[in-house]
Amino acid sequence: LLTAAESACVVKMNDFDSKCVARIMHGFSNLGFNPTLFLPKVFEKYQDVLDEFSAQDLTLFTVSLGKLVVEPNHVFSKALSKRAKALIPKDSSSSEGKGRRNQTVYASMMDAHLNAQMLWAFGRLGIRRSAFATQGILYASLCVQEHVEEDLAAVLWACCRLNLKLPSNLLKNASLALAMHAEKKVSRSLAQSLRYLCLLYTSD
Numbered sequence: 001l002l003t004a005a006e007s008a009c010v011v012k013m014n015d016f017d018s019k020c021v022a023r024i025m026h027g028f029s030n031l032g033f034n035p036t037l038f039l040p041k042v043f044e045k046y047q048d049v050l051d052e053f054s055a056q057d058l059t060l061f062t063v064s065l066g067k068l069v070v071e072p073n074h075v076f077s078k079a080l081s082k083r084a085k086a087l088i089p090k091d092s093s094s095s096e097g098k099g100r101r102n103q104t105v106y107a108s109m110m111d112a113h114l115n116a117q118m119l120w121a122f123g124r125l126g127i128r129r130s131a132f133a134t135q136g137i138l139y140a141s142l143c144v145q146e147h148v149e150e151d152l153a154a155v156l157w158a159c160c161r162l163n164l165k166l167p168s169n170l171l172k173n174a175s176l177a178l179a180m181h182a183e184k185k186v187s188r189s190l191a192q193s194l195r196y197l198c199l200l201y202t203s204d
Helices: 004-011 020-030 036-044 055-068 072-086 112-125 130-140 149-162 169-185 188-203
Strands: none
Touching: 004 036, 020 055, 020 112, 020 188, 036 072, 055 072, 055 112, 055 130, 055 169, 072 112, 072 130, 112 130, 130 149, 149 169, 149 188, 169 188
16 A cells, blocks of 8 residues: 555656655655655755755655655755755844744744754764754754753754764753753653763763
């Protein structure tokens, strides 16, 4: 059934826009199905026009690749990283840039959650030394307080997995955020975050 669905997607490829492609891949990845015929068509069609993907759709698509552990070719990976970096808010380091994730001006940009998910996906795919990863970690360090426990765990795991150079304030801010979460409840995500944090402190 899934093979037949993939074949139909290949035939209709030219009718799909970026939003459709992201949701198709989301469905396949949730079912654990690697669409080996469909994906090459996607890479070929979008490697030069990834700017058609919104932050949400690009993250959904990349997370789907991460779930299936399907690393794109070098050209597509480079384009993916460039597009993801471009979606990080330019003034995220300023006081005015913080806390505006729900405003219209940032509707098409990365927020803390999407950034964390994208970092997780890059970690799963092992995409190191990318334009996005370095900037994504910097952005994450500036909005740690916005992360829910699962997102914080994803960011810290990506740091460990990709062996990234950490911003000086990330460990401190992450420690404070974890302490705040621990006051409310202790969860699996919190335990994972503490483990990754210990690894990062050891390697720092």
